[in-house]
Amino acid sequence: MRKRVSLKDIAHELGVSTAVVSYVLNDKYEGRVSEAKAQQIRETAKELNYTPNQIAKSLKKDKTFTIGLIIADISNLFYSNIARYIEDESKKHQYNMIFGSADENAEKFNELVQVMLSRQVDGIILAAPKGTESTLEYLKDQYIPFVLIDRHFPSIPDINTIGINNFQASYRVVEHIAKNGFRKPAMVTLSVDLFHMRERTAGFKNASKELLNILKPEVVEIDEEVLSGEIEDRMLKLIKDGVDLVYFSTNKIAMEGLAVLVKHNISVPREIGIICFDEADAYKIFHTSITFVKQPLQQIGQESVELLISLINGNQSAKSIVLGTQIIAGNSSAPH
Structure with missing residues (x-):
């Protein structure tokens, strides 16, 4: 087995003390070692394939x-x-x-x-x-x-x-919808009792009431376990009922919903508009560029x-x- 390179080996190679090498490799050399010498020590450590002993380091600092x-x-x-x-x-x-x-x-x-x-x-x-x-x-x-x-x-x-702020994110989605002339949007989301998802839905509902005067905003909730099996019928029903834009609350739902549109040759946005929450590389292969909410x-x-x-x-x-x-x-x- 190859011997592990130590601080002592690096010090011997350069003719300096082990303490000087330790100061440099632990970023504590300022005021003790010149920048030129510190760079030389770092380069030598790299050439010798030095790796810190994490076990010793954690014992010394009481951290892993x-x-x-x-x-x-x-x-x-x-x-x-x-x-x-x-x-x-x-x-x-x-x-x-x-x-x-x-x-x-x-x-x-x-x-x-x-x-x-x-x-x-x-x-x-x-x-x-x-x-x-x-x-x-x-x-x-x-x-x-x-x-x-x-x-x-x-x-x-x-x-x-x-x-x-999930409420605000969805509210701004509806602002975008209203500004672009859509008047009958629907939200497709998961049937889950998670606070951030409830807030995302609440933002859509409130904004739809306030900005589009929709008394009962359309929200379709689907159990994740049956998402693939149910979303096709749900999407086709929304289009039949005159919904002019669908807002998908996650990119997982969006991928399933976009597949339905492709399967039935439904034109976007001529027949229905689309907005997705979160981005996905797969959106790039859809025939129309997708509007999405980008999280940081x-x-x-x-x-x-x-x-x-x-x-x-x-x-x-x-x-x-x-x-x-x-x-x-x-x-x-x-x-x-």
Whole structure:
């Protein structure tokens, strides 16, 4: 087995002390070592394939330099994309990441939390499914650093959260709809009891009443387990009933709905307009450019890691960060 390169090996190669090498590789050399010498030490470490001893480092600093990430559903493009940004940001701060997907299952989520804690992660970033309030309360009571992303649990105050204003995002969708001349929109969403999804629906309903004078806004809720089987009939009925635009509340629903339109050669936006919540690369292959609500995924990833590290380092104050969204207009909602 090849011998592991140590700080002593680098020091011997350059004729300097081990302490000087340690200062440079731990970014504590300012005022002690010249920039030219620091660069030389870094280059030599790279040439010798030096890698830090994480076990020794964690024992010395009482940290494992590992972050846990538990997302609600890996099949949702929103979470797979945001996981990438969180991993990238973690590396910038010299943290490794352990990843798990709860598949919107509370029991699996609870098990993953225990796995993370057994691995002695320094903190956890969570997108918690419904029914996990007791686990979040446990983490809070045990002073385990964690940040909740995308999801919101009003019953648990004073926890660190990062997300968007879903009500406002949907309200702005209807503003866009009204401005472009659509008068009879419908929203297609999942039949789930999640706060952020309820807020997304409430924003659509309120705006439809206030801006379009619709007394009873059309909202179609479909159980995710039967989404593929039911959405075709639901979409065709909406079109038959004279709906002139459909607003899909997630990109998962949008992909199913767009497939129905392609199958039946339904023209967008001439026969029906389309707006989707969240983006997806697959939209690019649709024959019409798709209007979608863009969430600041990179910013959510960066802010969640920075906030978590702040908690790990002893910051006890709870923080709720609400970020804005954008409507990226395509031809699918062009003036009607």
